[in-house]
Amino acid sequence: MDSAKTHEILQSPAFKKLVKTRWNTSLIFTFLMLFVYIGFLLIIAYNKDLLKIPMGDSLNLAIVVGLGIILFSWIITGAYVYWANNYYDSAVNEIKKEF
Amino acid sequence: MSFNLLLQANPTGPASTLGTANPVSIAIFFLFVAVTLYITYWAAKKTKTGSEFYAAGRNISGFQNGLALAGDYMSAASFLGIAGMVATKGYDGLIYSIGFLVGWPLIMFLVAEPLRNLGKYTFADVVAYRLKQRPIRIASSVGSLLTISFYLIAQMVGAGGLIKTLFGLNYEVAVFVVGIVMTLYVLFGGMLATTWVQIIKAVLLLSGATILVLLAMSKFNFNPAVLFESVSSQYGSDMLAPGGFITNPLDALSLGLALMLGTAGLPHILMRFFTVPDDKAARKSVFVATGFIGYFYILTFFIGFSALALVGKDSIMAIDKGGNMAALLLAENTGGSAFLGFIASVAFATILAVVAGLTLSGASSISHDLYVNVVKHGVSDEKGEMKVAKRATIFLGILAVILGLIFKGQNVAFMVGLAFSIAASANFPALLMSILWKGFTTRGAVWCMVTGASLSLILIVISPTIWVDILGNSEAIFPLKNPTIVSMTSAFIVGVIVSLVKPEPDAVEKFESEKLRTYLGVGSEK
Numbered sequence: 001m002d003s004a005k006t007h008e009i010l011q012s013p014a015f016k017k018l019v020k021t022r023w024n025t026s027l028i029f030t031f032l033m034l035f036v037y038i039g040f041l042l043i044i045a046y047n048k049d050l051l052k053i054p055m056g057d058s059l060n061l062a063i064v065v066g067l068g069i070i071l072f073s074w075i076i077t078g079a080y081v082y083w084a085n086n087y088y089d090s091a092v093n094e095i096k097k098e099f
Numbered sequence: 100m101s102f103n104l105l106l107q108a109n110p111t112g113p114a115s116t117l118g119t120a121n122p123v124s125i126a127i128f129f130l131f132v133a134v135t136l137y138i139t140y141w142a143a144k145k146t147k148t149g150s151e152f153y154a155a156g157r158n159i160s161g162f163q164n165g166l167a168l169a170g171d172y173m174s175a176a177s178f179l180g181i182a183g184m185v186a187t188k189g190y191d192g193l194i195y196s197i198g199f200l201v202g203w204p205l206i207m208f209l210v211a212e213p214l215r216n217l218g219k220y221t222f223a224d225v226v227a228y229r230l231k232q233r234p235i236r237i238a239s240s241v242g243s244l245l246t247i248s249f250y251l252i253a254q255m256v257g258a259g260g261l262i263k264t265l266f267g268l269n270y271e272v273a274v275f276v277v278g279i280v281m282t283l284y285v286l287f288g289g290m291l292a293t294t295w296v297q298i299i300k301a302v303l304l305l306s307g308a309t310i311l312v313l314l315a316m317s318k319f320n321f322n323p324a325v326l327f328e329s330v331s332s333q334y335g336s337d338m339l340a341p342g343g344f345i346t347n348p349l350d351a352l353s354l355g356l357a358l359m360l361g362t363a364g365l366p367h368i369l370m371r372f373f374t375v376p377d378d379k380a381a382r383k384s385v386f387v388a389t390g391f392i393g394y395f396y397i398l399t400f401f402i403g404f405s406a407l408a409l410v411g412k413d414s415i416m417a418i419d420k421g422g423n424m425a426a427l428l429l430a431e432n433t434g435g436s437a438f439l440g441f442i443a444s445v446a447f448a449t450i451l452a453v454v455a456g457l458t459l460s461g462a463s464s465i466s467h468d469l470y471v472n473v474v475k476h477g478v479s480d481e482k483g484e485m486k487v488a489k490r491a492t493i494f495l496g497i498l499a500v501i502l503g504l505i506f507k508g509q510n511v512a513f514m515v516g517l518a519f520s521i522a523a524s525a526n527f528p529a530l531l532m533s534i535l536w537k538g539f540t541t542r543g544a545v546w547c548m549v550t551g552a553s554l555s556l557i558l559i560v561i562s563p564t565i566w567v568d569i570l571g572n573s574e575a576i577f578p579l580k581n582p583t584i585v586s587m588t589s590a591f592i593v594g595v596i597v598s599l600v601k602p603e604p605d606a607v608e609k610f611e612s613e614k615l616r617t618y619l620g621v622g623s624e625k
Contacts, residue, residue: 003612009619010611019618023535026208033208034359037201041355044194044341045348052340058328062340066193067400070200070393077204077389081382084212089379092619 009099018091029080036072040065116436117418117427118267123440125266131303131448132280135296142288142295149481150624152289152488153220153463154373157625159294161380165387167294168371170301171456172199172362172388173395175449176257176515178304181396182429183422185403186415189330189338192403196396198355202362203389207382210363213534214372215381216616216623220467221460222369222526226533229609230541232472238548240468242525243366245552247461248502249518250365251454251495255503256511258450264424265443274503281455282496285462286489290374293455300445300452305391307445308398311426314433315405326401329408338407350579354516357583361519364526367460378620402426409433458495465491513564516581517555524551524586532594534617537610539594540603547594551586558582 009015043050051062146152159167177199185192218224223239255274262273284292319325330338362368372381406415406425410432418424427446431439466488471479525548532539532547559565561576579585615621 006612006615010614015614015618019614022618029208030205033201033204037197037355037359038352040197041194041351042348044344045346045351048341052336056324058324058331060336060339062190063193063327066190066197067397069197070397073200073204074386074390074393077207077386080204080207081386084382085379096619 005099009095012095012098014091014095014098018088018095021091022088025080025083029076033073033076036069040069115418115428115431116439117424117431118264120267121265121436121440121443123437124443125440127441127444128266128447131299131444132451135292135299135451136280136283138295138299139284139288139292142292146287146289146291149220149467149479149484149488151291152485153370153459153467154624155290155294157374157376159374161375161383162387163294163298164371164375164380164384166301166391167297167374168368168384168388169391169395170297170304170452171368171371172392173301173304173449174254174453175261175446176253177395178308178399178449179261179423179426179446180421182399182402182406182426183415183419183424185400186406186410186425187412187422188342188344189334189404189407190340191342191344193396193400194341194344195358196399198358199362200389200393200396202359203385203392205359206363206368207385207389209531210369210534211372211381211385212378213617214369214530215375215378216618216620217534217613218373219624220370220373221463222366222530223464223468223472226529226544227472228533229606229613230533230539230544230603232477234541234545236468236472238545239526239529240464242364242521242529242548242552243464243468244461245556246364246366246518246522246526247457247464249514249521250367251457251461251499252502252506253511253514253518254450254454254457255499256506256509258447258454259503259507261423261450262447264419265427265446270507271504274500277451277454278496278500278503281451281458281499282492284451284455285459285496286492290459293452293459294371294374296452296455300448301391303445304449305395305398307442308395308402308426310438311430311433311442312398312401312405314438315401315409315429318409318433319405323401326404326408330404333408334412347579349584350581353579353584354581356587357516357519357523357581359523360527360587361521361523361583364522364530365518366464366522366526367456369526369530370460370463373624376625377623399426402429405429406432454499458492458499461495462488462491465494510569513559513569516564517559520555520559520581520583520586521552523583524555524590525549526551528587528590528594532591536598537607538598538602540598540601540606542601542603543594543596543598546597547590550593551590554586554589555582558586 053061181196227235258277259270259274263270406429410428415425430442470487529544529547558577563575564580566575
């Protein structure tokens with residue numbers, strides 16, 4: 001690809017939007033994950049008793065939250081794949097078609 | 100995680116066949132080695148070029164790579180160590196395993212796709228993409244090789260001790276067997292063989308652990324509530340909630356950051372993203388890996404609690420103080436000695452596969468980063484590069500055995516934490532800034548990596564982990580057990596400041612065209 005063409009793509013609103021949306025999405029997802037995990041650590045550090053609240057007969061909040069974070073990690077990863085497969089890939093194809 | 104097996108014959112302990120030659124174990128292990136060596140023979144015929152040796156010809160599917168990534172990550176230390184931690188410390192074991200898992204979503208959001216689009220064989224390809232090759236290659240191979248070495252020592256020492264316990268085999272013999280077999284995989288089969296060894300091992304480990312949980316849960320009517328009740332009636336309900344693992348919030352945060360972001364800086368994990376055809380497959384492989392690893396940690400949680408309820412804390416700790424044998428004792432308790440043999444051989448296979456992955460990644464760093472891009476100034480002749488890669492493999496195989504022998508009986512538990520700290524402080528910040536920040540310079544990247552690696556090393560020596568626990572001083576100079584919160588933050592800050600002080604116009608200019616490749620995959624390695 002020659003440099004004029006490269007320049008044209010890089011300056012196009014479609015490409016700029018693609019890059020911006022990609023990082024906005026990634027960073028929101030990253031902060032969500034950090035918030036959940038670091039929040040979990042801080043609750044353990046400062047308020048262990050909160051997690052001892054019973055849930056039903058033999059479960060407690062700690063186990064529900066712990067296993068919940070494992071599930072959350074997987075779901076949020078899946079959500080990103082879903083977004084990328086649908087939105088991101090089609091936007092990439094649009095740009096490639098246009099130029 | 101501690102692997103110092105303090106195994107002693109315990110006359111008052113339960114009747115266990117651990118430590119004696121188990122025919123099932125030996126048969127399954129030989130079968131595993133025979134099958135994987137056959138795969139290596141098959142892979143050797145398809146491993147001629149550099150791209151085949153380092154990246155399996157980029158023909159691994161997203162799903163296969165997901166399993167292989169999971170295989171790389173699910174070491175014997177996580178299987179036996181985390182189950183053991185749950186069995187002896189209860190809920191705290193889960194906190195640890197969650198830390199290992201949450202790095203995976205971040206790999207997805209931050210590095211997986213750009214890594215695939217920009218790189219060729221090693222993550223240094225990405226960092227060096229628009230910067231000056233030689234300084235970057237030298238600095239990043241130091242980071243890579245340090246991470247790999249500490250990880251490798253922990254695995255080899257663990258392997259020797261574990262195999263001694265499992266099979267009654269001499270420590271030195273075990274270290275030699277592991278060293279030789281894994282060198283054969285990497286030397287002849289390259290990435291293709293290493294990937295398939297990893298996939299087979301992941302399937303064996305996941306199915307073995309699943310059967311173990313099913314067998315154990317059958318004693319609790321397949322009802323987790325009955326299991327938890329049994330645990331809390333025997334050991335008190337505090338077992339099911341956070342205990343003493345986290346007391347100092349800063350310490351917890353530092354360890355959390357190391358586990359989380361270190362995962363995104365482990366060279367043997369990052370190099371797997373070059374084995375898939377495109378960024379879409381890279382994406383899929385992280386999703387698959389996260390699913391399997393998460394499932395695996397849920398299994399180890401149940402294995403630990405079941406062992407606690409069925410085998411008992413005293414019996415577990417009588418065999419090994421760290422609880423590392425909990426999963427195996429549970430296997431024997433629920434499935435007899437044949438099933439114990441099966442699980443034991445799976446643990447052995449796990450170690451073999453993990454050290455093979457580490458060795459391949461170290462060999463790539465030596466041949467691709469140091470030989471081609473530093474010694475040969477980037478003028479790669481494929482034959483010469485392959486020759487160096489193979490010599491590096493043999494060298495690392497011998498080194499792994501020697502390190503395994505030197506560190507026999509030493510406390511190496513801190514080395515996994517140190518490997519994660521260096522990965523999070525030296526490799527991850529440079530990788531992330533090179534992808535995201537236009538103004539990042541060669542000098543900034545080198546300083547960032549050097550700061551991260553050296554601070555990790557220095558601070559861990561003067562931390563309670565080594566200064567107090569190993570060197571026996573009464574008080575540590577640096578208060579935190581894991582240095583990451585300081586070393587990683589400093590690496591980012593130093594990288595930014597040094598880059599701002601003296602900009603690199605060349606790098607800024609190339610950043611623009613790099614974007615086409617990062618986001619559209621234009622010009623990516625096929």
